[in-house]
Each structure stands twice: as structure tokens, then as C-alpha cells.
Amino acid sequence: MSHVAQSGTPMRLAVLISGTGRTLKNFIDLASEGQLPVDIRLVVSSTAKAGGLKFAEQAAIPTRVIHRGGYPDGEAGDNEFGDAVFAACRAAGIDYVAMAGFLKLAPVPDDFADRVINIHPALIPAFCGPGMYGHRVHQAVLDAGVRVTGCTIHFVDNQYDHGPIIWQQPVPVFDDDTADTLAARVFEAEKEAYPHVLRLLAAGRIQLDGRRITIRKGQRGDGSRTGPYPIE
Numbered sequence: 001m002s003h004v005a006q007s008g009t010p011m012r013l014a015v016l017i018s019g020t021g022r023t024l025k026n027f028i029d030l031a032s033e034g035q036l037p038v039d040i041r042l043v044v045s046s047t048a049k050a051g052g053l054k055f056a057e058q059a060a061i062p063t064r065v066i067h068r069g070g071y072p073d074g075e076a077g078d079n080e081f082g083d084a085v086f087a088a089c090r091a092a093g094i095d096y097v098a099m100a101g102f103l104k105l106a107p108v109p110d111d112f113a114d115r116v117i118n119i120h121p122a123l124i125p126a127f128c129g130p131g132m133y134g135h136r137v138h139q140a141v142l143d144a145g146v147r148v149t150g151c152t153i154h155f156v157d158n159q160y161d162h163g164p165i166i167w168q169q170p171v172p173v174f175d176d177d178t179a180d181t182l183a184a185r186v187f188e189a190e191k192e193a194y195p196h197v198l199r200l201l202a203a204g205r206i207q208l209d210g211r212r213i214t215i216r217k218g219q220r221g222d223g224s225r226t227g228p229y230p231i232e
């Protein structure tokens, strides 16, 4: 990929949030411990009420609040909103954009194609799409009676939960699960899987061919597994 930071230089990342920001906090903590080669240069929130903004402020990361409601309804407004979000990322010199609990559709402009990723708390293409977020996802998993769920990290295209899949981490569903217990188990998997994908991107190991991803092998001992079980 052409936008990988130079070897040894942390990848310049923007994180898009709408809510509690647990994913952002995980990235900030790992980066500060030297466990994640990212320089979080910008946090964009779709609401001033997002709890995650405080994590950015504590870490002295610049923030922007861009409301979807500031733009017209419908597709034209979606595009204007996306343009505003990505203009902020462009101005900050961002390599990759990670959506982390970002609940708005922000169409990706051409210069950010294949540079925007998202995480969904289920195994796409199941239990995803418009309106499928938060506990609704986990309740739908329980209601369907499936025995395995998980999380999916994927490139973002201009449909909800639809772009090429980079990584899926399976999580078991237990008989006595509630949406809360399942959400907590899936989130533990997310805390490992999403940073793992960022490390792969930073190392230039993700190759995209149509909808299929190939993960190039890395050096021995660098966490070079390319399948979903378990992350080294």
C-alpha cells in the first residue's frame, strides 16, 4: 500500500468516534506503552457528547466535532459530511483513518480509498448493516441462536459494514449469555484484533485484491500469523 509510513516512523492515524471511546483509549494506551506503532494525530467525533473526547484531550490529541446534522438529509448531505470529516484528516496529514464506534455514514473520497478501516462487533456479513450497532447486534446474535460470533475489521466503502474484510476474530456464544456478557467477551477480542490489524497495516503487510485481502508473511517472531486464531 502506498500510504504506509516510512519504516520506523509511526503511522499517522485519525480515529473517528461517536461514543464512549473505549477503542480509542485502548489505542492511546497501547501506543503510549510502545505496543502500537501509531501516532494518533486527530480524533473526530460526530457529537460533542462523545465520552471518548476526554481520552483524546487527556492525551493532548487534537479533536474536531463534526455533526451530521449540520448537513442536508440524504445522499448529498452524506457526501458533504464525509467531505468535511476527510478534509480534517487530510489537513492533519493522516495515513490511515480508524473508525471506532463511529455511527455515521461518511462516504470516503477517492484519495482516502483503502485507507479507512472500521470494526464491527459481529462476523460480517451476519448481524450488520444499518441500525445494527451496540447491544442490538449481540441481542440479534442471541435471538438467532448462533454458537459463534466475533468481531470483524474491514476496509470502509460507502455502505455500512460492507468493505473488504481484513480480519475476523471468533468468539464463542455460551448458553447463559446475555447481550451484556456477550458484548463484553466480544470487546475483549476487539481489544486485541483491532491493534493487530493496525500493526499489519503499519508494516505494509496487507494487500487488497478486489474484495480479497492477503496478509503477507512477516519476519519470524513479529506476530506474523495470518489467520484469526489466536493473535500472537
Ligand code: GRF
Binding pocket: 017, 018, 019, 020, 021, 022, 023, 024, 052, 100, 101, 102, 119, 120, 121, 134, 151, 190
Ligand atoms: C464496539 O462494539 C465496536 O465494534 C463498535 O463500536 C464499539 C466500540 O465503541 N464499532 P467505543 O470504542 O466503546 O466507543
